[in-house]
Amino acid sequence: MTPALEAYVMLSAALFAIGFLGVLVRRNTLVIFMCLELMLVAASLALVAFSRFNGTEDGDVFVFFILTVAAAEVAVGLAIIVALFRARQTIQVDQLDSLKH
Amino acid sequence: MTPAQTALLVLLSPLASAVLIVLFLGRKGTAASALSVLASALVALGALSLAFGGQRFAVSHEWLRFGAFSVRLGFLYDDLAALMLCIVGVVGLCVHVFSLGYMHDDGAKARYFAGLSVFMFSMIGIVLADNLFMMFMFWELVGFSSYFLINHWHEKKAASDAAKKAFIVNRVGDFGFLLGIILCYWWNESANFADISADHVYSRLIPLLLFCGAVGKSAQLPLQVWLPDAMEGPTPVSALIHAATMVAAGIYMLCRISALVVPDAATVIAWVGTLTALYAALCAVTQRDIKKVLAYSTLSQLGYMVAAFGLGSVGGAMFHLTTHAFFKALLFLGSGSVIYGCHHEQDIFRMGGLRTRMPVTFWTFTIAVAAIVGLPGLAGFFSKDAILVLAYERSPAVFAVLAFTAILTAFYMLRLWKIVFLGKPRSESSEHAHEGGLSLTAPLVLLAALSVAGGYTGIYGRAFEGVFSLIPEAAGTTHLVILATSLVVLALGAGTALAFYATDGTDALESGYPGVFAFLSSLRGSFDKAYDYYVAKVQQRAAIALNFIDIVALAGVAVRGFAGAVEIVGFGIRALHTGRLSSYVYWFLGGVVVLWAFAAGVL
Amino acid sequence: MEHIAFTGLSVFTLAFAAGVVLSKNAVNGAMCLLLCLAGVAGLFLQLHAYLLAFILILVYAGAVVALFLFIIMLLDMQGGQPVRLRGLQAFAGAVAAGLLVTGLNLLAVRGRLFDTPPDGHSVGASLRLYSYQLFTTYLLPVQVMGFLLLIAMLGVIVLSRRTREPEDAP
Numbered sequence: 067m068t069p070a071l072e073a074y075v076m077l078s079a080a081l082f083a084i085g086f087l088g089v090l091v092r093r094n095t096l097v098i099f100m101c102l103e104l105m106l107v108a109a110s111l112a113l114v115a116f117s118r119f120n121g122t123e124d125g126d127v128f129v130f131f132i133l134t135v136a137a138a139e140v141a142v143g144l145a146i147i148v149a150l151f152r153a154r155q156t157i158q159v160d161q162l163d164s165l166k167h
Numbered sequence: 168m169t170p171a172q173t174a175l176l177v178l179l180s181p182l183a184s185a186v187l188i189v190l191f192l193g194r195k196g197t198a199a200s201a202l203s204v205l206a207s208a209l210v211a212l213g214a215l216s217l218a219f220g221g222q223r224f225a226v227s228h229e230w231l232r233f234g235a236f237s238v239r240l241g242f243l244y245d246d247l248a249a250l251m252l253c254i255v256g257v258v259g260l261c262v263h264v265f266s267l268g269y270m271h272d273d274g275a276k277a278r279y280f281a282g283l284s285v286f287m288f289s290m291i292g293i294v295l296a297d298n299l300f301m302m303f304m305f306w307e308l309v310g311f312s313s314y315f316l317i318n319h320w321h322e323k324k325a326a327s328d329a330a331k332k333a334f335i336v337n338r339v340g341d342f343g344f345l346l347g348i349i350l351c352y353w354w355n356e357s358a359n360f361a362d363i364s365a366d367h368v369y370s371r372l373i374p375l376l377l378f379c380g381a382v383g384k385s386a387q388l389p390l391q392v393w394l395p396d397a398m399e400g401p402t403p404v405s406a407l408i409h410a411a412t413m414v415a416a417g418i419y420m421l422c423r424i425s426a427l428v429v430p431d432a433a434t435v436i437a438w439v440g441t442l443t444a445l446y447a448a449l450c451a452v453t454q455r456d457i458k459k460v461l462a463y464s465t466l467s468q469l470g471y472m473v474a475a476f477g478l479g480s481v482g483g484a485m486f487h488l489t490t491h492a493f494f495k496a497l498l499f500l501g502s503g504s505v506i507y508g509c510h511h512e513q514d515i516f517r518m519g520g521l522r523t524r525m526p527v528t529f530w531t532f533t534i535a536v537a538a539i540v541g542l543p544g545l546a547g548f549f550s551k552d553a554i555l556v557l558a559y560e561r562s563p564a565v566f567a568v569l570a571f572t573a574i575l576t577a578f579y580m581l582r583l584w585k586i587v588f589l590g591k592p593r594s595e596s597s598e599h600a601h602e603g604g605l606s607l608t609a610p611l612v613l614l615a616a617l618s619v620a621g622g623y624t625g626i627y628g629r630a631f632e633g634v635f636s637l638i639p640e641a642a643g644t645t646h647l648v649i650l651a652t653s654l655v656v657l658a659l660g661a662g663t664a665l666a667f668y669a670t671d672g673t674d675a676l677e678s679g680y681p682g683v684f685a686f687l688s689s690l691r692g693s694f695d696k697a698y699d700y701y702v703a704k705v706q707q708r709a710a711i712a713l714n715f716i717d718i719v720a721l722a723g724v725a726v727r728g729f730a731g732a733v734e735i736v737g738f739g740i741r742a743l744h745t746g747r748l749s750s751y752v753y754w755f756l757g758g759v760v761v762l763w764a765f766a767a768g769v770l
Numbered sequence: 771m772e773h774i775a776f777t778g779l780s781v782f783t784l785a786f787a788a789g790v791v792l793s794k795n796a797v798n799g800a801m802c803l804l805l806c807l808a809g810v811a812g813l814f815l816q817l818h819a820y821l822l823a824f825i826l827i828l829v830y831a832g833a834v835v836a837l838f839l840f841i842i843m844l845l846d847m848q849g850g851q852p853v854r855l856r857g858l859q860a861f862a863g864a865v866a867a868g869l870l871v872t873g874l875n876l877l878a879v880r881g882r883l884f885d886t887p888p889d890g891h892s893v894g895a896s897l898r899l900y901s902y903q904l905f906t907t908y909l910l911p912v913q914v915m916g917f918l919l920l921i922a923m924l925g926v927i928v929l930s931r932r933t934r935e936p937e938d939a940p
Contacts, residue, residue: 069776070240074817077780079874081787081810086756087867088791088814091859094797094841098748100803103834104787107810110826127903129822133829134915139920141836144841145929151845163746749859756866763873 074115081108095147095157099140106136169303170222174242177213177252178291180206181633185284189275196276200267203280205255207263210287215290218249218630225361227297243297243360246633250485251294254492255412257617259287259608262407265500268606279319279401286312286408293416299358300378303419306380309413310337316408317400318608322541327615329396332479336393340383347376360423374432377424380437385417385469386442392694395450398458402503405458410499411492418472418488422481437477441568444470446690448575452582453676453687456513457502460583464539466496467576474569475554478561482637483553486624490546493621494538494706497614504607505587507601507729515583516674520592524600527608530587531615536584538618540577540661543654546622548653555649556641570652577660582668591670636688775816783809796842800835807831821897 070089085108088101110129151157154164168176184206192199192374227241242248263283270276280329289312292305318330350373352358381387397409408414421428421436428436447466454460468491475483506513508525522529526553538547551573558566592598602608624635649665668675677684743754786809789802814823903921904912 068772074813075777076856077783077813077874080784080872082873082874083867084784084787084791086752086870087863090831090863090866092791094796096838096845097790097793097799099910100790100799100838103803103830104790107807107826107830111810111813111903114814114817114819114822115535120477124907126822127900127908129819130825130900131908131911131915132901133825135918136921137829137834137888138827140837142922142925142929144837145926148845149843149929157845159748162748166746753862753866756869760869760873 071115071119071149075112078108078112078115081105081111093158093160095150095159095162098159099147103136103140106132170217170220170224170244171226171242172238172687173213173217174224174244174295177217177256178288178295179257180213181284181287181291186285187762188281192277194277196273196280199277199280200270202268203284203580204260204263204267206284207260207287210291211256211260214252216248216593217244219628220252221630223249226418227359235617238300239298239359239765240301241297241359242295243414244295244309246263246631247419247422247481247485248294250489250634251415252291252488253680254415255287255290255294256413256510258492258496258614259290261412261496261500261614262403263404263498263558264606265402265503265610266403269503269673270401273401275319278500279316282312282319282407282661283404283407286316286413290412290416294419299351299360299363299424303341303345303348303425305414306384306420307341309416310334310341310384313337313408313413316404317397319401320399322528323399325396326399329393329399333393333397335381336390340379340381340390343376343379344381344383347373347379349394349756350376351424358596360426363424363427370427370429371431374424374428375435377427378432378436381417381473383417384420385390385416385473386466387439387470387473387622388446389448389694391443392698395459395691397460398456398462398630400497402458402506405462406496406503409462410495414469415472415488415492416471418476421473421476424683425476425481433477433479435477437474437562437565440470440473440475441565442470443467444474444572445575446470448572448579449687450691451579452575453674453691454579455516455685457515457518457583457587458507458513460579461495461498461502461516461672463700464498464576464580467572467630468495468539471551471554471569471572474565475557477711478554478557478565480553480557480637480639482634483550483557483639485551485634486638490538490550490618490621491525493614494547495618497535497611497618498539499613500607500611500614501528501535504528504603504611505600507530507603507607509594509596510599512596513585514595517593518597518600519590519594520588520597521600523595524592527602527611531611532588533584536580540580541573541657543650546618546620548711550620552641552649552653553639555652556645557639559645560639570656573653573656574660578664579656581661581664585665585668592642593726772816776813779809779812779816783813797839800838800842803838804831804835821900869876 078128082105085104088104089098092098092101097154101155110132113125113128113132117123117128147157150162154162188199188202193201204690223245225241225245227239229237230240231238244252251629263280266279266283270279273279285307289305289308293302293309296302296305297560314330314334316705317333318327320326321330335380338462348358350369351363354373354653355363355662369763383390394409394414398405400409415436444467447463447470451460451463451467454463468487472484472487475487504522504525505518505528508528509518512518541551555566555573556571558569624631624638627635637700667679674684676687735764745751783806786802788797790806793799793802807826807861811826813830814826844908850871
């Protein structure tokens with residue numbers, strides 16, 4: 067019994083949902099960021115599964131791009147967080163609400 | 168020069184005079200007065216030459232067009248217009264010449280003469296107009312000129328109040344007039360006097376609405392309140408505008424629209440005229456101011472004209488208008504001469520003994536009084552009798568009232584004549600009264616001649632045949648009845664007045680019958696009081712209610728309500744900006760769900 | 771055999787993903803993330819994407835998570851706060867996540883989880899094939915990626931500049 071495509075997709079969905087939950091619930095900006103990465107990983111898992119089950123390599127190649135983008139995004143995002151920390155002395159998301167009306 | 172060009176010249180020369188005075192001669196009173204008199208002479212000459220030259224014409228040009236609706240400007244020069252134009256021209260010239268002397272020492276002569284010229288222009292426009300829209304334009308202009316001229320001594324509060332009153336009351340009448348014009352145009356597809364007819368649904372409403380304009384302009388009941396107050400203006404103005412020409416414009420307009428008047432409307436018109444005549448005559452009996460007596464007399468005579476028209480005769484109305492223009496202008500100019508001679512004294516009980524001191528004025532004034540009371544042989548006799556004949560044949564009730572009013576007319580005119588001219592001088596100013604110069608007396612003589620001769624339609628030749636052929640003629644026994652009536656009326660009224668009133672400086676009615684006097688005096692103010700009550704109680708309250716609605720509904724609900732609604736929406740949207748990351752993510756998810764539903768075909 | 775591996779790896783992955791979300795300490799969270807990535811790498815291996823699995827470990831687990839750890843150490847060493855999941859927020863979060871899962875699965879899954887073998891044999895996951903694709907079909911995205919990386923580098927440099935005080939020496 068091999069896992070069907072649907073199994074991988076469900077797994078990917080579950081992983082994505084966990085990451086999403088983390089983004090919603092956690093107050094530490096860095097942890098939120100990590101959950102964001104979880105979501106990206108989930109997406110790449112789904113892509114690889116599809117590429118395997120369709121017999122092409124397009125999905126795999128796309129994962130390359132995802133990895134690149136994730137790396138760049140992490141770099142820039144962490145730089146922003148550090149700059150924010152320097153300005154506000156905090157990284158708790160509920161204290162970073164100066165865009166509030 | 169074609170007749171149309173002459174008419175155009177006649178129309179535009181007073182306008183040119185007014186414009187030149189306003190632009191260049193603002194401070195040069197003498198030059199302004201000369202220019203204005205010159206323009207008036209041109210008008211008179213032009214009018215007479217056109218009338219007696221025998222040509223009648225009609226021209227028309229389109230001025231404005233909005234789709235199917237067009238406003239045309241044109242001249243309709245028929246016998247009616249010819250007659251009216253001559254009256255305006257001749258009386259206008261007399262008044263202009265008189266003003267040279269009367270206003271000689273006035274500080275704002277140029278302004279006065281500019282106003283007179285504007286008035287002449289507007290009045291000629293009304294006379295020559297060939298359609299209701301053009302007439303309405305000049306109608307309003309005449310109203311403005313009247314306001315301007317009454318307001319000549321604007322430092323006096325009474326004068327500016329009177330001017331405002333005149334304009335506003337006229338406006339009320341003009342509202343009805345405009346409604347009538349619009350309805351008439353709507354039903355007839357044309358506002359041209361030649362094209363309108365009376366066979367449609369609103370056949371009674373339209374003439375009555377148009378009559379509203381005449382009620383305002385010719386000061387009939389209930390809009391007569393402005394005319395006595397308008398005596399605040401200089402006397403020549405009163406002579407020209409409020410006796411001979413402007414107030415007659417209402418009658419002229421009625422004659423123009425005579426094709427529209429159906430019998431039901433005519434009855435209403437006749438009774439309005441009759442009641443006005445009676446009311447004004449009653450008010451005139453107790454007046455102290457010489458000009459006010461003449462003002463009420465004008466009201467009364469206008470009532471006669473309107474009644475004549477209402478009884479169905481254009482000729483009767485126009486004939487009386489002609490003779491009235493002559494003798495009323497003469498009366499006013501004569502009173503102007505008296506006022507000038509007595510150094511601007513206007514109370515008749517402070518005059519007296521002027522017979523010997525101002526002979527020319529005395530004799531011309533006497534002729535005018537004789538004309539207005541209907542002494543046989545003078546102009547007023549013929550025109551008044553024509554109206555009485557008409558009333559006798561058409562409506563006995565109107566005849567009775569008009570006859571009684573004639574008695575009153577004789578009564579108060581003789582009262583005036585006796586107290587002003589006979590007896591001994593009752594004040595310093597009348598003691599030293601003197602005749603004015605030639606410019607004051609020459610017009611008086613001319614008008615006196617016209618008052619004598621103007622009633623004999625033969626002297627006009629064939630010029631105004633179209634109008635004068637419509638004058639009611641008595642036949643057979645009616646002739647004698649009317650003659651007898653008018654003689655009785657004359658004797659009764661004149662005799663009573665001459666016997667009753669003494670020349671000792673008191674009003675015999677006041678001292679003898681105080682109750683009657685008080686009643687008659689109160690008549691004068693009754694309309695004003697009614698209007699005051701209406702404005703203060705009804706109109707003010709309506710205005711306050713509307714103001715309240717404006718504040719609450721319009722400003723409050725509509726304007727601030729909208730602003731409030733926008734604020735609330737803004738409030739709601741503001742609440743979305745929490746600044747918290749998680750709430751933004753929730754909204755994001757919400758959007759994604761919507762897109763999914765869309766994609767899955769659920770939405 | 772395969773499905774045991776699959777089940778085990780998936781449980782492993784999901785457990786440590788939950789660990790990331792629920793851990794009090796950010797460093798613990800980073801460690802959980804690391805292990806979660808290891809699980810995903812295993813799943814990649816099961817899907818015959820061997821190169822990708824190793825690249826995942828190298829890039830993601832090696833560089834990205836390391837960077838995370840650096841920053842956490844820099845900023846967050848006062849100790850984590852307990853994850854106080856306030857009632858409404860927790861509920862809302864659970865609902866949201868549940869919605870997500872349901873939505874995704876409704877769209878994708880049509881019933882059987884463990885039946886169908888993959889149709890078609892896997893393409894040999896070779897570098898040569900990948901690079902062929904990268905240099906022909908996906909050339910444009912490659913260039914765009916290059917550009918993106920350049921921008922990211924510039925952005926990071928700009929962001930990490932200290933705001934100059936006026937009296938600082940240049």
